[in-house]
Amino acid sequence: MSDPGQNGTMSGRFLDGRAVLVTGGASGLGRAVALACADRGGHAVVADIDGEGAERVAAEIRSLQGLATAIAVDVCRADQVEAMAALAADAAPLGGLVLSAAVETRSAALDCTDEDWQRVLDVNLKGPFLCMRAALPRLKQAGGGSIVALGSTLGHIGSPGYAAYCASKGGLVNLCKQAAIEHAADQIRVNVVSPSATDAGLFAQVAEAMPDPEGFKARIAAHVPMHRLGQAGDVCQAIMWLLSPASAYISGAVIPVDGGLAARRM
Amino acid sequence: MDWNALLAGKVALVTGAASGQGRAAATLFGAHGARVVVADIDDLGSDETVAMVRHAGGDALAVHADVSRPDDVEAMVTAAVNRFGTLDVLYNNAAVQMSGRLVDCTDEEWDLTIATNLSAIFWACRAALPHLLDGGGSIINTASVLGLIGSEGYAAYGAAKAGLVALTRQLAVEYGPGVRANVIAPGSIDTPRFRKVLEGMGDADAFISGLTATIPLRRLGQAGDVAAIALFLASDASAYLSGAVLPADGGLAALR
Numbered sequence: 001m002s003d004p005g006q007n008g009t010m011s012g013r014f015l016d017g018r019a020v021l022v023t024g025g026a027s028g029l030g031r032a033v034a035l036a037c038a039d040r041g042g043h044a045v046v047a048d049i050d051g052e053g054a055e056r057v058a059a060e061i062r063s064l065q066g067l068a069t070a071i072a073v074d075v076c077r078a079d080q081v082e083a084m085a086a087l088a089a090d091a092a093p094l095g096g097l098v099l100s101a102a103v104e105t106r107s108a109a110l111d112c113t114d115e116d117w118q119r120v121l122d123v124n125l126k127g128p129f130l131c132m133r134a135a136l137p138r139l140k141q142a143g144g145g146s147i148v149a150l151g152s153t154l155g156h157i158g159s160p161g162y163a164a165y166c167a168s169k170g171g172l173v174n175l176c177k178q179a180a181i182e183h184a185a186d187q188i189r190v191n192v193v194s195p196s197a198t199d200a201g202l203f204a205q206v207a208e209a210m211p212d213p214e215g216f217k218a219r220i221a222a223h224v225p226m227h228r229l230g231q232a233g234d235v236c237q238a239i240m241w242l243l244s245p246a247s248a249y250i251s252g253a254v255i256p257v258d259g260g261l262a263a264r265r266m
Numbered sequence: 267m268d269w270n271a272l273l274a275g276k277v278a279l280v281t282g283a284a285s286g287q288g289r290a291a292a293t294l295f296g297a298h299g300a301r302v303v304v305a306d307i308d309d310l311g312s313d314e315t316v317a318m319v320r321h322a323g324g325d326a327l328a329v330h331a332d333v334s335r336p337d338d339v340e341a342m343v344t345a346a347v348n349r350f351g352t353l354d355v356l357y358n359n360a361a362v363q364m365s366g367r368l369v370d371c372t373d374e375e376w377d378l379t380i381a382t383n384l385s386a387i388f389w390a391c392r393a394a395l396p397h398l399l400d401g402g403g404s405i406i407n408t409a410s411v412l413g414l415i416g417s418e419g420y421a422a423y424g425a426a427k428a429g430l431v432a433l434t435r436q437l438a439v440e441y442g443p444g445v446r447a448n449v450i451a452p453g454s455i456d457t458p459r460f461r462k463v464l465e466g467m468g469d470a471d472a473f474i475s476g477l478t479a480t481i482p483l484r485r486l487g488q489a490g491d492v493a494a495i496a497l498f499l500a501s502d503a504s505a506y507l508s509g510a511v512l513p514a515d516g517g518l519a520a521l522r
Contacts, residue, residue: 008497249515258507261509263508
Protein backbone atom coordinates (compact mmCIF):
# COMPACT_ATOMS: atom_id res chain seq x y z
CA MET A 1 0.00 0.00 0.00
CA SER A 2 1.26 3.47 -0.71
CA ASP A 3 2.67 5.81 1.89
CA PRO A 4 0.36 5.98 4.88
CA GLY A 5 0.66 9.73 4.94
CA GLN A 6 1.26 11.50 8.17
CA ASN A 7 -2.26 12.62 8.88
CA GLY A 8 -3.81 9.34 9.89
CA THR A 9 -6.73 9.41 7.53
CA MET A 10 -7.83 7.75 4.36
CA SER A 11 -7.51 11.02 2.51
CA GLY A 12 -5.60 11.18 -0.72
CA ARG A 13 -5.10 8.58 -3.41
CA PHE A 14 -3.85 5.79 -1.19
CA LEU A 15 -4.94 3.16 -3.71
CA ASP A 16 -2.92 4.63 -6.59
CA GLY A 17 -1.48 1.89 -8.75
CA ARG A 18 -3.38 -0.91 -7.01
CA ALA A 19 -6.39 -2.99 -7.98
CA VAL A 20 -9.25 -3.53 -5.56
CA LEU A 21 -11.60 -6.41 -6.21
CA VAL A 22 -15.17 -5.82 -5.03
CA THR A 23 -17.62 -8.72 -5.11
CA GLY A 24 -21.28 -7.84 -5.19
CA GLY A 25 -20.12 -4.60 -6.77
CA ALA A 26 -23.10 -4.04 -9.06
CA SER A 27 -25.40 -2.55 -6.43
CA GLY A 28 -25.85 -1.26 -2.90
CA LEU A 29 -22.81 -1.21 -0.65
CA GLY A 30 -20.58 -2.94 -3.18
CA ARG A 31 -21.26 -0.23 -5.77
CA ALA A 32 -20.55 2.51 -3.21
CA VAL A 33 -17.24 0.85 -2.28
CA ALA A 34 -16.19 0.39 -5.91
CA LEU A 35 -16.82 4.09 -6.58
CA ALA A 36 -14.91 5.10 -3.45
CA CYS A 37 -11.93 2.88 -4.34
CA ALA A 38 -11.68 4.44 -7.79
CA ASP A 39 -11.95 7.88 -6.19
CA ARG A 40 -8.84 7.05 -4.12
CA GLY A 41 -6.88 6.13 -7.23
CA GLY A 42 -7.50 2.39 -7.26
CA HIS A 43 -8.48 0.27 -10.24
CA ALA A 44 -11.92 -0.99 -9.21
CA VAL A 45 -12.64 -4.52 -10.37
CA VAL A 46 -16.40 -4.72 -10.14
CA ALA A 47 -17.50 -8.35 -9.82
CA ASP A 48 -21.09 -9.47 -9.61
CA ILE A 49 -23.32 -12.32 -10.68
CA ASP A 50 -25.22 -9.55 -12.49
CA GLY A 51 -22.65 -8.91 -15.19
CA GLU A 52 -24.65 -6.13 -16.84
CA GLY A 53 -25.02 -4.37 -13.51
CA ALA A 54 -21.27 -4.70 -12.90
CA GLU A 55 -20.61 -3.18 -16.34
CA ARG A 56 -22.94 -0.27 -15.56
CA VAL A 57 -20.97 0.51 -12.37
CA ALA A 58 -17.64 0.20 -14.20
CA ALA A 59 -18.94 2.56 -16.90
CA GLU A 60 -20.08 5.00 -14.21
CA ILE A 61 -16.58 4.96 -12.68
CA ARG A 62 -14.93 5.47 -16.06
CA SER A 63 -17.27 8.38 -16.79
CA LEU A 64 -15.84 9.96 -13.62
CA GLN A 65 -12.30 9.48 -15.02
CA GLY A 66 -11.69 6.51 -12.72
CA LEU A 67 -10.24 3.11 -13.53
CA ALA A 68 -12.61 0.16 -13.58
CA THR A 69 -13.14 -3.27 -15.05
CA ALA A 70 -16.31 -5.35 -14.77
CA ILE A 71 -16.64 -9.11 -14.60
CA ALA A 72 -19.61 -11.45 -14.23
CA VAL A 73 -18.89 -14.02 -11.56
CA ASP A 74 -20.69 -16.56 -9.44
CA VAL A 75 -18.59 -16.51 -6.24
CA CYS A 76 -19.58 -20.12 -5.50
CA ARG A 77 -17.74 -21.33 -8.62
CA ALA A 78 -14.02 -21.83 -8.04
CA ASP A 79 -13.12 -21.60 -11.73
CA GLN A 80 -14.95 -18.29 -12.15
CA VAL A 81 -13.44 -16.90 -8.93
CA GLU A 82 -9.95 -17.82 -10.08
CA ALA A 83 -10.53 -16.08 -13.41
CA MET A 84 -11.84 -13.02 -11.57
CA ALA A 85 -8.76 -12.81 -9.33
CA ALA A 86 -6.47 -13.22 -12.34
CA LEU A 87 -8.28 -10.42 -14.16
CA ALA A 88 -7.93 -8.15 -11.13
CA ALA A 89 -4.23 -8.83 -10.75
CA ASP A 90 -3.76 -8.17 -14.48
CA ALA A 91 -5.40 -4.75 -14.10
CA ALA A 92 -2.85 -3.71 -11.44
CA PRO A 93 -1.02 -5.30 -8.49
CA LEU A 94 -3.82 -6.41 -6.17
CA GLY A 95 -4.12 -4.21 -3.08
CA GLY A 96 -7.54 -5.01 -1.72
CA LEU A 97 -10.44 -7.41 -1.71
CA VAL A 98 -13.91 -6.40 -0.51
CA LEU A 99 -16.28 -9.30 0.02
CA SER A 100 -19.75 -7.86 -0.26
CA ALA A 101 -21.61 -10.47 -2.33
CA ALA A 102 -24.27 -12.07 -0.13
CA VAL A 103 -27.78 -13.45 -0.16
CA GLU A 104 -30.38 -13.38 2.57
CA THR A 105 -33.25 -15.77 3.11
CA ARG A 106 -35.75 -15.68 5.90
CA SER A 107 -36.76 -18.89 7.54
CA ALA A 108 -36.52 -20.42 10.99
CA ALA A 109 -34.29 -23.47 11.33
CA LEU A 110 -37.23 -25.88 11.15
CA ASP A 111 -38.56 -24.31 7.96
CA CYS A 112 -35.21 -23.92 6.21
CA THR A 113 -35.03 -26.16 3.14
CA ASP A 114 -31.83 -27.90 2.09
CA GLU A 115 -31.77 -25.72 -1.00
CA ASP A 116 -32.02 -22.46 0.96
CA TRP A 117 -29.43 -23.61 3.48
CA GLN A 118 -26.97 -24.61 0.79
CA ARG A 119 -27.47 -21.46 -1.26
CA VAL A 120 -26.88 -19.15 1.73
CA LEU A 121 -23.84 -21.07 2.94
CA ASP A 122 -22.42 -21.25 -0.59
CA VAL A 123 -22.73 -17.55 -1.38
CA ASN A 124 -22.04 -16.07 2.07
CA LEU A 125 -19.36 -18.42 3.37
CA LYS A 126 -17.88 -20.60 0.64
CA GLY A 127 -17.81 -17.60 -1.72
CA PRO A 128 -15.56 -15.54 0.59
CA PHE A 129 -13.40 -18.63 1.16
CA LEU A 130 -12.91 -19.15 -2.58
CA CYS A 131 -12.30 -15.43 -3.16
CA MET A 132 -9.71 -15.23 -0.39
CA ARG A 133 -8.00 -18.41 -1.56
CA ALA A 134 -7.67 -16.92 -5.03
CA ALA A 135 -6.73 -13.41 -3.87
CA LEU A 136 -4.30 -14.11 -1.01
CA PRO A 137 -1.36 -15.28 -3.15
CA ARG A 138 -1.86 -12.28 -5.44
CA LEU A 139 -2.03 -9.85 -2.51
CA LYS A 140 1.14 -11.42 -1.14
CA GLN A 141 2.85 -11.13 -4.49
CA ALA A 142 1.94 -7.43 -4.58
CA GLY A 143 3.60 -6.89 -1.21
CA GLY A 144 0.49 -7.04 0.96
CA GLY A 145 -2.92 -5.48 1.16
CA SER A 146 -6.23 -5.44 2.96
CA ILE A 147 -9.23 -7.74 2.84
CA VAL A 148 -12.58 -6.53 4.19
CA ALA A 149 -15.54 -8.87 4.52
CA LEU A 150 -19.12 -7.74 4.99
CA GLY A 151 -20.38 -9.53 8.06
CA SER A 152 -23.57 -8.75 9.89
CA THR A 153 -24.85 -8.10 13.38
CA LEU A 154 -26.55 -11.45 12.82
CA GLY A 155 -23.11 -13.07 12.78
CA HIS A 156 -22.87 -12.36 16.52
CA ILE A 157 -26.41 -12.49 17.83
CA GLY A 158 -29.34 -14.71 17.00
CA SER A 159 -32.51 -13.45 15.42
CA PRO A 160 -35.68 -15.45 14.77
CA GLY A 161 -35.97 -16.47 11.14
CA TYR A 162 -32.36 -16.19 10.05
CA ALA A 163 -30.89 -19.62 10.77
CA ALA A 164 -28.85 -20.06 7.61
CA TYR A 165 -27.92 -16.39 7.33
CA CYS A 166 -26.73 -16.21 10.97
CA ALA A 167 -24.70 -19.38 10.54
CA SER A 168 -23.08 -18.13 7.35
CA LYS A 169 -22.11 -14.75 8.82
CA GLY A 170 -20.93 -16.27 12.12
CA GLY A 171 -18.72 -18.66 10.18
CA LEU A 172 -17.43 -15.81 8.04
CA VAL A 173 -16.15 -13.97 11.13
CA ASN A 174 -13.98 -16.85 12.25
CA LEU A 175 -12.84 -17.60 8.70
CA CYS A 176 -11.56 -14.03 8.50
CA LYS A 177 -9.78 -14.27 11.86
CA GLN A 178 -8.10 -17.41 10.61
CA ALA A 179 -7.00 -15.75 7.38
CA ALA A 180 -5.79 -12.74 9.38
CA ILE A 181 -3.55 -14.87 11.52
CA GLU A 182 -2.25 -17.00 8.68
CA HIS A 183 -1.37 -14.09 6.41
CA ALA A 184 -0.39 -11.27 8.77
CA ALA A 185 3.27 -12.03 8.13
CA ASP A 186 2.57 -11.42 4.43
CA GLN A 187 1.43 -7.88 5.33
CA ILE A 188 -2.14 -8.80 4.52
CA ARG A 189 -4.74 -7.55 6.97
CA VAL A 190 -8.17 -9.19 7.13
CA ASN A 191 -11.09 -7.57 8.94
CA VAL A 192 -14.86 -7.77 9.11
CA VAL A 193 -17.29 -4.88 8.97
CA SER A 194 -20.49 -5.83 10.69
CA PRO A 195 -23.48 -3.67 9.77
CA SER A 196 -26.93 -3.88 11.26
CA ALA A 197 -29.97 -2.91 9.18
CA THR A 198 -28.63 -0.61 6.49
CA ASP A 199 -30.94 1.34 4.22
CA ALA A 200 -29.29 -0.09 1.12
CA GLY A 201 -28.76 -3.48 -0.41
CA LEU A 202 -30.41 -6.57 1.03
CA PHE A 203 -32.21 -4.92 3.92
CA ALA A 204 -33.71 -2.25 1.67
CA GLN A 205 -35.00 -4.99 -0.65
CA VAL A 206 -36.56 -6.84 2.29
CA ALA A 207 -38.15 -3.62 3.58
CA GLU A 208 -39.58 -2.71 0.18
CA ALA A 209 -41.29 -6.09 0.03
CA MET A 210 -43.17 -5.31 3.27
CA PRO A 211 -46.73 -3.93 3.23
CA ASP A 212 -45.57 -0.74 4.99
CA PRO A 213 -41.85 -0.25 4.19
CA GLU A 214 -41.48 3.08 6.01
CA GLY A 215 -43.28 1.84 9.11
CA PHE A 216 -41.12 -1.29 9.10
CA LYS A 217 -37.93 0.78 8.84
CA ALA A 218 -39.09 3.08 11.63
CA ARG A 219 -39.75 0.13 13.95
CA ILE A 220 -36.27 -1.27 13.26
CA ALA A 221 -34.63 2.13 13.78
CA ALA A 222 -36.38 2.52 17.14
CA HIS A 223 -34.32 -0.38 18.53
CA VAL A 224 -31.02 1.16 17.46
CA PRO A 225 -29.33 3.32 20.14
CA MET A 226 -28.59 5.95 17.49
CA HIS A 227 -32.28 5.91 16.46
CA ARG A 228 -31.67 5.61 12.74
CA LEU A 229 -30.85 2.98 10.14
CA GLY A 230 -27.35 2.78 8.76
CA GLN A 231 -26.65 4.37 5.39
CA ALA A 232 -24.45 2.97 2.64
CA GLY A 233 -22.02 5.81 3.32
CA ASP A 234 -21.61 4.78 6.97
CA VAL A 235 -20.53 1.30 5.98
CA CYS A 236 -18.50 2.48 2.99
CA GLN A 237 -16.45 4.83 5.19
CA ALA A 238 -15.58 2.02 7.59
CA ILE A 239 -14.55 -0.22 4.68
CA MET A 240 -12.39 2.51 3.14
CA TRP A 241 -10.76 3.09 6.53
CA LEU A 242 -9.92 -0.61 6.79
CA LEU A 243 -8.50 -0.57 3.24
CA SER A 244 -6.36 2.44 4.12
CA PRO A 245 -3.07 2.70 6.02
CA ALA A 246 -4.95 4.54 8.80
CA SER A 247 -5.84 1.10 10.18
CA ALA A 248 -2.35 -0.34 9.70
CA TYR A 249 -2.26 -2.15 13.08
CA ILE A 250 -5.77 -3.64 12.91
CA SER A 251 -6.24 -7.19 11.72
CA GLY A 252 -8.61 -9.99 12.63
CA ALA A 253 -11.05 -7.42 13.99
CA VAL A 254 -14.80 -7.12 13.74
CA ILE A 255 -15.91 -3.51 13.38
CA PRO A 256 -19.62 -3.04 14.01
CA VAL A 257 -21.30 -0.30 11.99
CA ASP A 258 -24.61 -0.66 13.73
CA GLY A 259 -25.44 2.53 15.59
CA GLY A 260 -24.69 0.80 18.90
CA LEU A 261 -27.08 -2.13 18.41
CA ALA A 262 -24.59 -4.87 19.26
CA ALA A 263 -23.63 -3.10 22.50
CA ARG A 264 -26.95 -4.36 23.84
CA ARG A 265 -26.17 -8.00 23.15
CA MET A 266 -22.54 -9.04 22.66
CA MET B 267 -16.36 15.53 4.59
CA ASP B 268 -12.90 17.11 4.45
CA TRP B 269 -10.56 14.17 4.94
CA ASN B 270 -7.68 16.50 5.74
CA ALA B 271 -9.53 18.40 8.45
CA LEU B 272 -11.70 15.77 10.11
CA LEU B 273 -12.02 17.68 13.39
CA ALA B 274 -12.29 21.24 12.12
CA GLY B 275 -13.93 23.39 14.78
CA LYS B 276 -14.18 20.54 17.29
CA VAL B 277 -13.00 20.65 20.90
CA ALA B 278 -11.29 17.48 22.11
CA LEU B 279 -10.15 16.63 25.62
CA VAL B 280 -7.40 14.01 25.79
CA THR B 281 -6.29 12.61 29.15
CA GLY B 282 -2.80 11.22 29.58
CA ALA B 283 -1.74 13.49 26.75
CA ALA B 284 1.72 14.41 28.08
CA SER B 285 3.33 11.46 26.30
CA GLY B 286 2.85 8.34 24.22
CA GLN B 287 -0.53 7.54 22.70
CA GLY B 288 -2.25 10.58 24.23
CA ARG B 289 0.35 12.96 22.85
CA ALA B 290 0.24 11.37 19.39
CA ALA B 291 -3.55 11.67 19.33
CA ALA B 292 -3.56 15.26 20.61
CA THR B 293 -1.09 16.22 17.89
CA LEU B 294 -3.03 14.40 15.16
CA PHE B 295 -6.30 15.95 16.36
CA GLY B 296 -4.64 19.36 16.18
CA ALA B 297 -3.43 18.68 12.66
CA HIS B 298 -7.06 17.99 11.76
CA GLY B 299 -8.22 21.33 13.07
CA ALA B 300 -9.25 20.51 16.64
CA ARG B 301 -8.85 22.65 19.71
CA VAL B 302 -7.29 20.24 22.16
CA VAL B 303 -7.33 20.14 25.95
CA VAL B 304 -4.19 18.32 27.06
CA ALA B 305 -4.81 16.80 30.50
CA ASP B 306 -2.13 15.01 32.46
CA ILE B 307 -0.43 14.71 35.82
CA ASP B 308 2.89 15.62 34.11
CA ASP B 309 2.78 19.40 33.55
CA LEU B 310 6.10 19.63 31.69
CA GLY B 311 5.06 16.92 29.27
CA SER B 312 1.68 18.60 28.80
CA ASP B 313 3.35 21.89 27.89
CA GLU B 314 5.44 20.09 25.28
CA THR B 315 2.33 18.47 23.83
CA VAL B 316 0.56 21.84 23.70
CA ALA B 317 3.47 23.19 21.68
CA MET B 318 3.27 20.18 19.35
CA VAL B 319 -0.48 20.63 18.83
CA ARG B 320 0.02 24.31 18.01
CA HIS B 321 2.86 23.46 15.66
CA ALA B 322 0.53 21.00 13.92
CA GLY B 323 -1.99 23.76 13.36
CA GLY B 324 -4.42 23.38 16.26
CA ASP B 325 -5.07 25.35 19.40
CA ALA B 326 -4.39 23.75 22.77
CA LEU B 327 -4.69 24.19 26.51
CA ALA B 328 -2.81 22.26 29.21
CA VAL B 329 -4.73 21.23 32.32
CA HIS B 330 -3.20 19.56 35.34
CA ALA B 331 -5.32 16.58 36.30
CA ASP B 332 -4.79 13.51 38.43
CA VAL B 333 -7.68 11.47 37.07
CA SER B 334 -7.72 9.21 40.13
CA ARG B 335 -9.17 12.24 41.97
CA PRO B 336 -12.80 13.06 41.17
CA ASP B 337 -12.32 16.77 41.90
CA ASP B 338 -9.50 16.99 39.37
CA VAL B 339 -11.58 15.22 36.74
CA GLU B 340 -14.51 17.57 37.19
CA ALA B 341 -12.24 20.62 37.14
CA MET B 342 -10.60 19.32 33.95
CA VAL B 343 -13.92 19.21 32.11
CA THR B 344 -14.89 22.63 33.46
CA ALA B 345 -11.57 24.10 32.33
CA ALA B 346 -12.10 22.72 28.82
CA VAL B 347 -15.58 24.21 28.50
CA ASN B 348 -14.53 27.51 30.06
CA ARG B 349 -11.71 27.91 27.59
CA PHE B 350 -13.26 26.65 24.38
CA GLY B 351 -17.00 27.02 25.06
CA THR B 352 -17.97 23.42 24.34
CA LEU B 353 -16.75 19.85 24.24
CA ASP B 354 -17.15 17.47 21.30
CA VAL B 355 -14.66 14.67 21.91
CA LEU B 356 -13.65 13.07 25.21
CA TYR B 357 -10.71 10.71 24.81
CA ASN B 358 -10.07 8.88 28.08
CA ASN B 359 -6.56 7.65 27.48
CA ALA B 360 -4.86 8.08 30.89
CA ALA B 361 -4.14 4.88 32.76
CA VAL B 362 -1.80 3.24 35.23
CA GLN B 363 -0.40 -0.21 34.76
CA MET B 364 0.84 -2.24 37.71
CA SER B 365 1.47 -5.92 37.37
CA GLY B 366 1.28 -8.51 40.05
CA ARG B 367 -0.67 -11.68 40.61
CA LEU B 368 -3.92 -11.45 42.48
CA VAL B 369 -2.66 -12.54 45.91
CA ASP B 370 0.23 -10.07 45.68
CA CYS B 371 -1.98 -7.13 44.72
CA THR B 372 -2.27 -4.71 47.67
CA ASP B 373 -5.40 -2.75 48.47
CA GLU B 374 -3.58 0.43 47.48
CA GLU B 375 -2.61 -0.96 44.08
CA TRP B 376 -6.12 -2.27 43.52
CA ASP B 377 -7.77 1.02 44.51
CA LEU B 378 -5.44 3.17 42.43
CA THR B 379 -5.82 0.95 39.36
CA ILE B 380 -9.60 0.86 39.56
CA ALA B 381 -9.80 4.61 40.29
CA THR B 382 -7.49 5.64 37.43
CA ASN B 383 -8.53 3.13 34.81
CA LEU B 384 -12.25 2.81 35.48
CA SER B 385 -13.79 5.27 37.96
CA ALA B 386 -11.96 8.19 36.35
CA ILE B 387 -13.74 7.50 33.07
CA PHE B 388 -17.10 7.34 34.85
CA TRP B 389 -16.38 10.70 36.50
CA ALA B 390 -15.19 12.27 33.26
CA CYS B 391 -18.20 11.05 31.28
CA ARG B 392 -20.65 12.17 33.97
CA ALA B 393 -19.16 15.64 33.93
CA ALA B 394 -18.78 15.84 30.14
CA LEU B 395 -22.02 14.28 28.91
CA PRO B 396 -24.17 17.41 29.23
CA HIS B 397 -21.71 19.19 26.95
CA LEU B 398 -21.16 16.24 24.61
CA LEU B 399 -24.92 15.82 24.16
CA ASP B 400 -25.12 19.42 23.05
CA GLY B 401 -24.23 18.94 19.40
CA GLY B 402 -23.33 15.27 19.02
CA GLY B 403 -20.25 14.06 20.83
CA SER B 404 -17.81 11.18 20.70
CA ILE B 405 -16.36 9.36 23.71
CA ILE B 406 -13.27 7.24 23.14
CA ASN B 407 -12.08 5.01 25.96
CA THR B 408 -8.73 3.25 25.97
CA ALA B 409 -9.13 -0.26 27.27
CA SER B 410 -6.64 -2.99 26.50
CA VAL B 411 -6.32 -6.43 25.02
CA LEU B 412 -6.02 -7.36 28.70
CA GLY B 413 -9.63 -6.26 29.14
CA LEU B 414 -10.68 -8.93 26.65
CA ILE B 415 -8.42 -11.86 27.56
CA GLY B 416 -6.72 -13.03 30.73
CA SER B 417 -2.99 -12.71 31.29
CA GLU B 418 -0.81 -13.67 34.25
CA GLY B 419 -0.16 -10.78 36.60
CA TYR B 420 -2.85 -8.31 35.61
CA ALA B 421 -5.71 -8.97 38.03
CA ALA B 422 -6.58 -5.34 38.82
CA TYR B 423 -5.63 -3.98 35.40
CA GLY B 424 -7.60 -6.62 33.51
CA ALA B 425 -10.64 -6.13 35.73
CA ALA B 426 -10.56 -2.36 35.31
CA LYS B 427 -10.18 -2.54 31.53
CA ALA B 428 -12.93 -5.17 31.11
CA GLY B 429 -15.16 -3.00 33.27
CA LEU B 430 -14.37 -0.07 31.02
CA VAL B 431 -15.56 -2.02 27.97
CA ALA B 432 -18.85 -2.69 29.73
CA LEU B 433 -19.16 0.93 30.85
CA THR B 434 -18.64 2.09 27.26
CA ARG B 435 -21.37 -0.19 25.90
CA GLN B 436 -23.64 1.20 28.58
CA LEU B 437 -22.81 4.76 27.51
CA ALA B 438 -23.52 3.85 23.88
CA VAL B 439 -26.92 2.43 24.69
CA GLU B 440 -27.99 5.11 27.18
CA TYR B 441 -26.76 8.22 25.34
CA GLY B 442 -27.31 7.41 21.67
CA PRO B 443 -28.17 9.09 19.40
CA GLY B 444 -26.63 12.22 20.95
CA VAL B 445 -23.32 10.64 21.88
CA ARG B 446 -21.28 7.81 20.41
CA ALA B 447 -19.02 5.84 22.74
CA ASN B 448 -16.37 3.39 21.58
CA VAL B 449 -13.34 1.52 22.90
CA ILE B 450 -9.82 1.18 21.58
CA ALA B 451 -8.17 -1.99 22.86
CA PRO B 452 -4.41 -1.67 22.31
CA GLY B 453 -2.02 -4.55 22.48
CA SER B 454 1.68 -3.83 23.02
CA ILE B 455 2.37 -0.26 21.94
CA ASP B 456 5.92 1.04 21.88
CA THR B 457 5.51 4.10 24.11
CA PRO B 458 7.60 5.60 26.93
CA ARG B 459 5.45 3.73 29.45
CA PHE B 460 6.08 0.46 27.64
CA ARG B 461 9.82 1.18 27.63
CA LYS B 462 9.69 1.93 31.35
CA VAL B 463 8.24 -1.51 32.02
CA LEU B 464 11.08 -3.00 30.00
CA GLU B 465 13.71 -1.23 32.11
CA GLY B 466 13.02 -3.64 34.92
CA MET B 467 13.89 -6.57 32.68
CA GLY B 468 17.25 -8.08 31.92
CA ASP B 469 17.34 -8.32 28.15
CA ALA B 470 14.82 -5.90 26.68
CA ASP B 471 15.62 -6.74 23.04
CA ALA B 472 15.11 -10.45 23.62
CA PHE B 473 11.83 -9.68 25.37
CA ILE B 474 10.64 -7.55 22.45
CA SER B 475 11.54 -10.13 19.83
CA GLY B 476 9.83 -12.84 21.88
CA LEU B 477 6.77 -10.61 22.16
CA THR B 478 6.59 -9.62 18.50
CA ALA B 479 6.81 -13.28 17.50
CA THR B 480 3.41 -13.76 19.18
CA ILE B 481 1.80 -10.83 17.30
CA PRO B 482 0.37 -11.79 13.89
CA LEU B 483 1.60 -8.55 12.25
CA ARG B 484 5.06 -9.22 13.78
CA ARG B 485 5.67 -5.77 15.18
CA LEU B 486 4.85 -3.63 18.19
CA GLY B 487 2.21 -1.00 17.67
CA GLN B 488 3.26 2.61 17.42
CA ALA B 489 1.56 5.54 19.12
CA GLY B 490 0.60 6.75 15.63
CA ASP B 491 -1.28 3.51 14.92
CA VAL B 492 -3.50 4.14 17.91
CA ALA B 493 -3.85 7.86 17.20
CA ALA B 494 -5.15 7.08 13.70
CA ILE B 495 -7.83 4.86 15.22
CA ALA B 496 -8.74 7.56 17.74
CA LEU B 497 -9.06 10.09 14.92
CA PHE B 498 -11.42 7.79 13.05
CA LEU B 499 -13.58 7.35 16.16
CA ALA B 500 -13.49 11.06 17.02
CA SER B 501 -14.63 12.11 13.54
CA ASP B 502 -17.78 11.74 11.49
CA ALA B 503 -15.98 9.08 9.43
CA SER B 504 -17.31 6.69 12.10
CA ALA B 505 -20.74 8.35 12.37
CA TYR B 506 -22.62 5.04 12.79
CA LEU B 507 -20.13 3.29 15.09
CA SER B 508 -21.08 3.13 18.74
CA GLY B 509 -20.45 0.61 21.47
CA ALA B 510 -17.67 -0.90 19.37
CA VAL B 511 -14.35 -2.29 20.52
CA LEU B 512 -11.58 -1.59 18.02
CA PRO B 513 -8.44 -3.60 18.68
CA ALA B 514 -5.08 -1.93 18.05
CA ASP B 515 -3.15 -5.10 18.50
CA GLY B 516 -1.70 -6.33 15.21
CA GLY B 517 -4.19 -9.21 15.17
CA LEU B 518 -3.42 -10.52 18.67
CA ALA B 519 -7.02 -10.77 19.87
CA ALA B 520 -7.96 -12.79 16.78
CA LEU B 521 -5.83 -15.59 18.23
CA ARG B 522 -7.94 -15.85 21.38
